[in-house]
Amino acid sequence: MSQTPEQSAERPVPTSADVARLAGVSRATVSYVLNNTSAVRISEPTRRRVREAAEELGYVPHAAARSLRAGHSRIVLLPTAHVPVGPLYSRFFNELQWALRRLDYTVVQYGSLGLDGDAAARAWAELRPVAVVSLGEVALTAHGVEVLKRSGAKAVITLGPQDVEGAHSLVMDQREVGIRAAGHLLERGHRRIGVIMPEEPGLELFSVPRLAGVRRAVEPAGGTVVPIPLAYDEDAATALAARWRDLGVDAVYAYNDEYAMLLMRALQDAGIGIPQETAVIGADDLLLGRLLRPRLSTVRIDMVTGQHLAELVDRVVRDPGSEPERHDLMGAQVVQREST
Amino acid sequence: MSQTPEQSAERPVPTSADVARLAGVSRATVSYVLNNTSAVRISEPTRRRVREAAEELGYVPHAAARSLRAGHSRIVLLPTAHVPVGPLYSRFFNELQWALRRLDYTVVQYGSLGLDGDAAARAWAELRPVAVVSLGEVALTAHGVEVLKRSGAKAVITLGPQDVEGAHSLVMDQREVGIRAAGHLLERGHRRIGVIMPEEPGLELFSVPRLAGVRRAVEPAGGTVVPIPLAYDEDAATALAARWRDLGVDAVYAYNDEYAMLLMRALQDAGIGIPQETAVIGADDLLLGRLLRPRLSTVRIDMVTGQHLAELVDRVVRDPGSEPERHDLMGAQVVQREST
């Protein structure tokens, strides 16, 4: 009797038993009424009494108890380590959440700081999610996928640079972006190609593979790749521009359009002609690139939409038997404007 | 074409009872071992047997069952209707999630499409969150707060234009931004002031009060306010610029720096001098404003940091008895550059 977990001075949270007592019926009846169970017929007067009692007490059902009993949840887990800033990614993320919510899933965002793949998978599995959509910030291993599936996850979907055994993988090979950017610059006759590497944390996920892509395109062609760290900050850009000519690059791929804008402004202020002296290309095809002068060339990325991904989640949840698929998505195309 | 039978749909998820059976001990012992309960001493050999059994079965505890028994959760609910895009807001949001996670809360993002305040509050209460941080997209009423608290929420915190009874309110009066922007333009001698109103959904939360602020500053001074709808899109801006002179405004507050950039470019392309013919001021003090020519004047907003808010959540959770406070935050200051 002494095991009341939490007996505060406040009113205890009303349960369906309280509603039943007040309405003078059993808990079963309360459940039937409030869930509109069609298999059972409850008289209208009883329904009314139950509803009124629930209303009066401010009764709200307990989701955890319900799903414990049901044996499954509608939780979709979205692990996040660092959510990369940037308009493209935010938009995707919002769309995804929105679309999942429309499909009646509960989105749980779970920060997984400093957990390695398997520890993270175990932590996620505690929530018994029906699906996990890993955005690739935390490396999910085949074993991690197994743990999740064992814990009842019907769909494990990864979105990242490579596919993971046992999971549906949406492979977004960011190297492609670098390859396209570099390919374009090579075509235009450039050979010594700078690559802006953001110093902000959480962007390595994208920046490192993009650099690798540039290398892959440039080195076989006999060109040179020069990685150039840059903080997203005016002073850093000015300092970089001051020593720009020492770098001897004749073209630069600037990670994305925002970094490209920062760099272009600094170079222009330092009297370096774009594209004559240095060609500049960004990525992401943001509106701002079209507003710059010269207009910014860029790599447009065809990313999966949040809506699309949400539908995949739902499909896999409904048909968990389906073989894990691997989709290569992420087309990338150069949009040439005036800066190259 | 033999079917792959290894689907977990068949194999039941292992429970602590399974672990107990395999280890040849009771469920209580399993619980003691896996939770390192210090009140009881378990022999080392037993501990090992339990650990091995858990490992072998791939056992992962069930968070819902645990918190059902415990009588409370560590869920912090973040309702989101439309998460406004925009770097300032995304950064805040990420910080908040990150900081809460560090404090060992589980962040649940819950999209509340088309639910009115009270229905939303009920839906949120089902999850029995220990805290709710409403970012002001869904209007929370005093009654809604009551429902949440009755369901066990120790902290209900709202961040929005006005305080809500019963909740800790962080009042961010966006009108202040409009007031500052307009005040600055009035000082510089402008009297007919345009206000760019983004057509994108989800921004009304900010744009409408900002417009109200402009009105409040301009009208007593005998000036005129001209709201100007604008989609975040190059063609829309070009079309607007073409009829700009008909509007007869001599200054414009452009919602934020991104819309300001879009507008400035279109105006400049149409041969309209900035700031001579039309002064332009943005808001948010983004880096891009400093990169524009002329450099963009802006309103810098001192928003609460995610870290700060997370600490408030934690403090209120630990001391739920504390009186609801109302903090006015959101200082706003004009940063004058060259566009005004």
Added chain:
DNA sequence: TTGAAAGCGGTACCAT
């Protein structure tokens, strides 16, 4: 038409 009761998976008190 309604109620009694058996769990879902864990935790922690009380015996042993």
Added chain:
DNA sequence: ATGGTACCGCTTTCAA
């Protein structure tokens, strides 16, 4: 040092 067991709140047979 362990085991037995009574809950947490809810759904869902099975009886009455």
